[in-house]
Amino acid sequence: MTTERATCVVVGGGPAGMVLGLLLARAGVEVQVLEKHRDFLRDFRGDTVHPSTLELVDELGLGDRFGSLPYSQVDKVEFPAGEGRTVVVADFRGLRVRHPYVAMVPQWDLLDLLADAAKEEPTFTLRMSTEVTGLVREAGRVRGVVYRAPDGATGQVRADLVVACDGRWSVVRQRADLRPHEYRVPLDAWWFRLPRTSQDSQNALTPRAGPGRFAVVIPRTDFLQIAYVARKGTDPQLRGRGIESFRHDVADLMPELADRVGAIASMDDVLHLDVRLNRLRRWHVDGLLCIGDAAHAMSPVGGVGINLAVQDAVAAATLLAGPLLRGAVTTRELAAVRRRRLSATVAVQSLQRMMHRGLVQPILDGRRLGPPAPVLAVLEHVPRASYLTAYLIGVGIRPEHAPPFAARPTPGVPVADRRRVGPSRLASRLPGRRLAR
Numbered sequence: 262m263t264t265e266r267a268t269c270v271v272v273g274g275g276p277a278g279m280v281l282g283l284l285l286a287r288a289g290v291e292v293q294v295l296e297k298h299r300d301f302l303r304d305f306r307g308d309t310v311h312p313s314t315l316e317l318v319d320e321l322g323l324g325d326r327f328g329s330l331p332y333s334q335v336d337k338v339e340f341p342a343g344e345g346r347t348v349v350v351a352d353f354r355g356l357r358v359r360h361p362y363v364a365m366v367p368q369w370d371l372l373d374l375l376a377d378a379a380k381e382e383p384t385f386t387l388r389m390s391t392e393v394t395g396l397v398r399e400a401g402r403v404r405g406v407v408y409r410a411p412d413g414a415t416g417q418v419r420a421d422l423v424v425a426c427d428g429r430w431s432v433v434r435q436r437a438d439l440r441p442h443e444y445r446v447p448l449d450a451w452w453f454r455l456p457r458t459s460q461d462s463q464n465a466l467t468p469r470a471g472p473g474r475f476a477v478v479i480p481r482t483d484f485l486q487i488a489y490v491a492r493k494g495t496d497p498q499l500r501g502r503g504i505e506s507f508r509h510d511v512a513d514l515m516p517e518l519a520d521r522v523g524a525i526a527s528m529d530d531v532l533h534l535d536v537r538l539n540r541l542r543r544w545h546v547d548g549l550l551c552i553g554d555a556a557h558a559m560s561p562v563g564g565v566g567i568n569l570a571v572q573d574a575v576a577a578a579t580l581l582a583g584p585l586l587r588g589a590v591t592t593r594e595l596a597a598v599r600r601r602r603l604s605a606t607v608a609v610q611s612l613q614r615m616m617h618r619g620l621v622q623p624i625l626d627g628r629r630l631g632p633p634a635p636v637l638a639v640l641e642h643v644p645r646a647s648y649l650t651a652y653l654i655g656v657g658i659r660p661e662h663a664p665p666f667a668a669r670p671t672p673g674v675p676v677a678d679r680r681r682v683g684p685s686r687l688a689s690r691l692p693g694r695r696l697a698r
Contacts, residue, residue, distance in 0.1 A: 263416040267293040267386070268585050270406050270420040272393045272433050274301070276368070277553035277570035278426035279375035283321070284578035286382035287667040290585045293418055294385075295408055297392035297427075301369035301376075308368050308486075309564040312353065313660040314571050315360035320662060322669025326374050332366035333482050337647075338466045338654075340631050347467070348640045350632070351650040362464070363564070363655065365481055396423065396436045396549070403437065403548030422590050424577065425551040426570075429537050429558035437546050441539035441558070444614060447622045449496060450534040450561055451489040454481075455521045461485060471514045472627040478515070485518070487511070488561065489531075492625050496533045504528050536560055538610060538617075545595035552577055552598065557606050560613040562621065563654050569602075569609060575661035576601045582666065605658035612653070 269285055271278045274296030282294040310318075310332075318327045338351040353361045379385045390411035397405035397417055405419035425433035434441075461480060468477045479486040489511065491499065499507065504527050512519035525531065537558040544556045553570030560566075577598045584590045623629040631637065639646055 263414070265293075265416065265418045267291050267418055267420045268588075269293075269422045269424065270295065270418050271424045271426055272406060273425070273427035273431075273553075273555070274298075274372065274376070274387065274389070275426060275428065275553070275570070276371065276375075276567050277574040278424075279372055279379065280317075280571050281424060281426065281552070281574035281578055282385060282387070283375055283379040283382070284575065284664065284667045285582055285585065286379055286385035288578070288582035288586065288664075289384055289666075290582055291384045292386070293420075294379075294387045295391045295393055295406070295418070296387065296389050299390040299411070301372040308365055308481075309567060310364040310366055310371065311565070311568045311657075312356060312358045312360050312362070312655040313657055314568050315364060316358065317571065317575065317661070317663055319359065320668050321378070323374065323378055326378070327364075327366075327371075330366050330370045330374065331482050332364045332370075333480050334362040334464050335365060335466045335480065336362040336464045338468075338650075340468055340637070341470070348632075348637050349644065349647045350640060351654055352644070352647040353651045353655050355645075355648040356651055356655060358656065361655075363466075365479060365486075368567075393427070393432060396433070401547060403546060406433070421548070421585060421588060422581065423549045425549065425555040426553050426574070427555055429539070429554040431551065431555035433549070434541070434551050434555050437549050437551075439541055439543065439546065439551060441541045441556075444538040444540075444610070445617075446536050446538050446560060447493055447617055447625055448490050448560075449493045449536050451491075451496075451499070452532045452534065453487050453489070453525055453530050455485045455487060455518055455524055457481070457483060457485045468631075469515050470624050470630040472630075473625055474510070474514065475624050476511070476514055478518075489514075490621070490625075493536065496535075500528050500531075507531065534561065538613060540606065540610060543596075544599040545592065547592050548590075550577065550581075550595045550598060552602075556599075557610065559610065560617065562613050562616050563609070565609055565654060565657070568657065569606065572605070572657065572659070572661040573598070573602050575663065578667065579661070579664040582664070602659070608658045 268291040271282050271294045274294050278294050282292050285292045336354045337349050339347040340350050341347055376387055392409045393406045394409055395407035396403050403423050405417055407417055409415055425431050427433055468475055474491040477488040508522040511522050538560045540557040544551045552573035580597050584594050
């Protein structure tokens with residue numbers, strides 16, 4: 262078994278892992294990112310990049326590179342209100358941010374962009390097709406990871422810190438015997454795509470509800486991405502009924518797309534997401550930290566999971582780069598990452614659980630086809646309420662910004678546009694108010 266050495270090992274090359282690797286490398290930390298897949302090409306991963314993350318991309322000097330990627334913009338979320346009317350639930354256009362929209366970009370393109378930027382740093386290494394299978398422990402402390410190489414050989418990377426960014430089924434978390442608290446979730450989701458025409462909405466995300474199920478239509482550059490939502494645990498029944506029944510259900514739910522359901526060739530084109538909502542009580546053990554979905558799996562409601570994971574990574578890099586360069590990361594410093602990110606995590610998960618109870622469950626029970634009438638009335642008669650929703654989704658409770666050691670100039674972005682903005686400045690993000698100086 263070969264043994265290597267790094268200052269930090271990041272397990273998982275998703276958004277959190279790649280952002281953390283990039284930031285630490287820019288601080289001069291010797292970091293290795295280990296990704297078990299051979300590439301990033303996996304369909305229907307979370308592809309939303311919210312305004313707060315777009316601002317971070319600018320701060321990292323990557324705005325021009327991101328702008329060259331193929332992506333569509335979603336600037337509002339609407340919900341049918343009957344009689345042909347729609348109510349805007351979240352309106353990103355009113356936010357006083359540089360990018361007042363959600364960018365729908367293939368995640369593999371975003372990850373390739375981050376990987377290319379990180380490879381420019383001499384202390385960064387990305388190892389694909391390298392699956393972490395265990396932890397190296399000494400005297401009660403995690404000292405590195407055991408991995409399986411592409412040729413099947415095993416090896417070790419010893420490190421001062423291991424960071425688990427390997428998702429909601431985290432192997433690293435399991436090996437560290439960290440067990441999350443699971444919250445009840447009433448839904449599962451199924452993803453598929455349909456052809457897009459010029460008549461389709463260009464920049465609105467629109468849910469469609471029917472008794473016992475609903476769907477969200479997400480406009481992409483050259484297709485429609487559909488999230489089909491139904492009761493948790495019903496995937497075997499849905500697949501057992503076959504493709505013709507599923508096409509019929511989709512056409513019944515979205516009649517305007519009935520002429521395209523034939524594009525779903527088989528149930529193999531329908532990818533199942535086993536939705537989880539959970540959170541670790543403790544995000545670390547000595548020598549190891551969990552962030553992103555490894556620390557707190559999110560519901561797809563609101564589509565904020567990626568952006569919370571990225572913010573975890575920024576917080577971790579900000580707090581831990583110095584200790585890593587000094588060669589000593591204490592459990593107190595690891596706990597500080599959780600303290601910094603916990604309020605935002607708890608707030609978002611609490612809102613998601615409320616939406617599960619107040620919106621999702623009544624639809625799945627067939628008791629209602631949308632938000633409660635009082636909520637629709639407020640959104641319809643007080644349009645500014647949709648800006649608050651947009652802020653919570655697009656910016657978040659505690660947005661994180663690039664630490665000084667990782668920030669790079671972005672052409673055309675004034676320094677004032679990259680200042681730190683916290684939750685207390687929410688009013689400055691809404692229309693009709695000047696930005697705080």
